Amino acid sequence: MLNSVSISNKINKFNCTINNISGDKSLSIRWALMASQAVGKSKAFNILNSEDVNSALMSLKKLGIKIKIKNNYCEIFGKGLSGFSYKKNTTINAGNSGTFARLIMGVLASSNNSVIIKGDKSLSSRDFGRVIKPLNLFGVKINSKKNKLPLKIKGNSFLRPIYYFEEKGSAQVKSCIMLSALNTFGETTIKCKKSRDHTEKLFKYLKLPIKICKNKNFEIIKIKGKKQYKGFDYKIPGDISSASFFIALTLLGNNSKILLKNINVNKSRTGILDILKKMNAKVKLKNKKIYNGESVADISISSANELKSINCPTNFNSRCIDEFLIIFLICAKAKGVSYFRNLKELRNKESDRLKISINFLKMIGIKVSSKSNNLKIYGNPNLKLKKSYLVKNFKKDHRVFMMSCVAALTLGGKWKILDKDSINSSFPKFLKILKNIGAKIN
Ligand code: S3P
Numbered sequence: 001m002l003n004s005v006s007i008s009n010k011i012n013k014f015n016c017t018i019n020n021i022s023g024d025k026s027l028s029i030r031w032a033l034m035a036s037q038a039v040g041k042s043k044a045f046n047i048l049n050s051e052d053v054n055s056a057l058m059s060l061k062k063l064g065i066k067i068k069i070k071n072n073y074c075e076i077f078g079k080g081l082s083g084f085s086y087k088k089n090t091t092i093n094a095g096n097s098g099t100f101a102r103l104i105m106g107v108l109a110s111s112n113n114s115v116i117i118k119g120d121k122s123l124s125s126r127d128f129g130r131v132i133k134p135l136n137l138f139g140v141k142i143n144s145k146k147n148k149l150p151l152k153i154k155g156n157s158f159l160r161p162i163y164y165f166e167e168k169g170s171a172q173v174k175s176c177i178m179l180s181a182l183n184t185f186g187e188t189t190i191k192c193k194k195s196r197d198h199t200e201k202l203f204k205y206l207k208l209p210i211k212i213c214k215n216k217n218f219e220i221i222k223i224k225g226k227k228q229y230k231g232f233d234y235k236i237p238g239d240i241s242s243a244s245f246f247i248a249l250t251l252l253g254n255n256s257k258i259l260l261k262n263i264n265v266n267k268s269r270t271g272i273l274d275i276l277k278k279m280n281a282k283v284k285l286k287n288k289k290i291y292n293g294e295s296v297a298d299i300s301i302s303s304a305n306e307l308k309s310i311n312c313p314t315n316f317n318s319r320c321i322d323e324f325l326i327i328f329l330i331c332a333k334a335k336g337v338s339y340f341r342n343l344k345e346l347r348n349k350e351s352d353r354l355k356i357s358i359n360f361l362k363m364i365g366i367k368v369s370s371k372s373n374n375l376k377i378y379g380n381p382n383l384k385l386k387k388s389y390l391v392k393n394f395k396k397d398h399r400v401f402m403m404s405c406v407a408a409l410t411l412g413g414k415w416k417i418l419d420k421d422s423i424n425s426s427f428p429k430f431l432k433i434l435k436n437i438g439a440k441i442n
Contacts, residue, residue, distance in 0.1 A: 005431070006442045007408035007415045011249065014437045017259040018246060021238035021433075023048040023072065024264045025426050026171075026198050027294065029099050031234045032056050033107055033179065034202055036065045038078035040231035047074045047236055051424045055095035059104065062092050063115070080228050081183055082110045082157065091116040094149070096123055096350065096396075096425045101149065102131045102172040106179030109140045109155045118150040122350050122395045130168065131176045137162045138180050161186035161225070168345060169193035169318040171268075174221070178203065178210075181223040190221045195318040196268040198294070205293040206232060217315075237264040237296040241322040242427040244272050245402045248326045249434075250301045251281055252333055252410035258437075259286075260299045271319025273299070275327060279307045279334055309336030309379050317342060322349075325403040328357045332366045333411075334379035344373045350425075351397035360404070363389060364411065385413030396422040402430055409439050 028048040033056070035042035047053060049072055057067050057074070064085035066077040079085070084107075094101035094117055101119055105128075108115055118124070129147035136142065138159045144151035161184050166173050174192050178199050181188035200221065203210040209224035243260045250258040265273075265285060276283050281304050285297040309331060317340075320327060324346055331338035346354040354373065361368045364385060367378035389408070394400040401422045408415035423430045435441060 003420050004416055004418045005405065005420050007405065009440045010412055011253055011409040011439045013255045015257045016437050017261060018433060019261045020429065021243045021260055021263060022050065022427055022429055023236035024239040025050065025052055026099060026196060027236050027264065028053045029056050029097065029103065030198055030202055031236065032060060032076060033103055035076035035231065036060045036078050037081050037083065037107060038229050038231045039080045040078060042076045042078060042231040043233045044074045045235045046072050048239065050426055050428055051095055052097035052100065052426060055093060055097050056100040059092035059094065059100070062086060062090055078231055081226065084111055086113060088113045089116060091118060094119040094123060096120050098123060098126055099172055102176045103179060105131050105135060105153055106176035108153050109135055109138055109180035110157055110159055110183035111155045112157060114152050114154040116150055116152050124149045127348055130170060130173050134162065134164045134177050135180060137164065138184060159184040161188040163189045166190055166192035169195045171195035175199040178221065178223060181225050182208065184225040187222055187224050192219055192221065193217065194219060196266065198266065201293045235291045237262050237291050237294060240264055240269050243299060244323045244326050245406050245430065247299065247301050248330055249406050249409060251304050251330060253303050255303050257302045262296055263299050265295045265297045268319055271316040272323040272327060275310055275312060275316060275320060279310050280304065281307060306381060307334040309334045309338040311339045314342045321345060322399065325353055325357055325399050326406065328361060328377060329403055329407055331377040331379055332361055332364065333381055333383050335381045336379055338377045338379060340375045342373060343375060351395035351400060356394055356400055364407065383411060385411045388414045391417040394419070398422040398425040398427065402427065405434065
């Protein structure tokens with residue numbers, strides 16, 4: 001079968017540096033959206049070249065924005081706040097990208113002409129009620145069936161500022177509201193559970209009127225809208241979510257070492273590193289620097305002799321929301337029982353990642369127990385696989401595919417993993433980099 005990979009050999013010992021983990025997806029999409037609303041030309045270096053980002057750029061083009069793209073370099077010619085120009089009922093296709101689909105709705109809040117947003121099968125099964133609710137309060141009209149895509153959004157130029165309590169800890173919801181607030185006269189207030197803060201950092205970098213008040217569990221964000229800003233240059237660091245597969249490969253591999261260069265290590269994204277440190281892994285950050293307000297560093301990691309289990313604090317959840325699949329795999333080889341709680345949001349990703357993880361761990365012979373979105377993993381440091389394994393029906397979730405490759409390359413057994421093309425959403429170079437460090441993949 002063409003769109004699948006077969007892996008029958010564990011990866012040999014490696015000691016290498018990877019310079020080209022692809023650009024961060026969250027930052028690439030946010031840069032494109034903010035650049036489309038700036039006045040004049042913006043440039044991005046090391047933008048992620050993937051289907052999700054491409055869906056964002058193609059959609060912005062359809063909304064009347066001029067864009068030039070060459071490999072990892074992109075120029076966007078913004079026309080200022082509410083500067084889109086397009087025909088009524090223009091359809092844009094967000095593909096597989098929940099981030100783009102939800103964030104563009106915030107930008108479209110102030111557009112009088114209606115837009116139809118559609119997505120692929122996986123995105124069309126995901127919840128949009130979470131952004132429809134606050135956007136309705138701003139005064140935006142949205143028609144959808146059961147809060148799913150396709151939907152029709154009709155904004156207006158007289159949005160009213162809102163107060164909103166975002167209690168899911170979703171950066172997509174928070175960012176959608178922030179982008180809508182940017183297009184609204186007056187001050188919008190968001191009380192929110194902590195989640196990745198790239199949009200806040202970009203607003204600050206662009207000197208937009210934003211105030212953030214942090215306490216232990218919540219943050220209060222206040223934004224005054226309608227301030228125009230100029231085009232800006234932006235350098236995008238590597239994506240820690242993509243890097244995490246190589247971190248796990250090294251950790252679970254044999255006597256190996258890796259240095260991953262220029263990775264975004266924003267605190268709101270590095271939950272996986274803190275969890276691994278608690279599990280006894282040798283992880284180090286080197287050569288720390290700042291790119292346009294975002295922390296960047298090289299991550300060095302070595303194979304582990306013995307990993308301890310983890311009792312994961314729930315306030316880590318949003319800091320590693322996209323890394324849970326790979327963290328669970330690491331826990332399968334740790335000594336002792338690992339505990340995770342409040343994983344409901346994992347069910348709302350590109351696939352139901354909680355269900356998929358449970359089935360996957362059981363398939364490789366790991367005992368798990370799960371009750372009401374909590375998970376216990378009974379690790380086995382001596383885990384060695386010999387059977388044949390087939391990974392399929394995972395809604396083409398890119399991260400399920402990549403986690404399965406890491407399992408196959410470190411645990412043994414004969415594997416067939418379907419839907420190879422899924423990696424094009426976030427990390428098209430994944431298999432190529434794996435092969436470069438010695439993985440045998442057919
Ligand atoms: C993202 C936020 C997270 C994450 C997604 C990217 C973002 O989603 O899972 O892959 O860029 O804001 P939620 O906001 O739904 O938690």
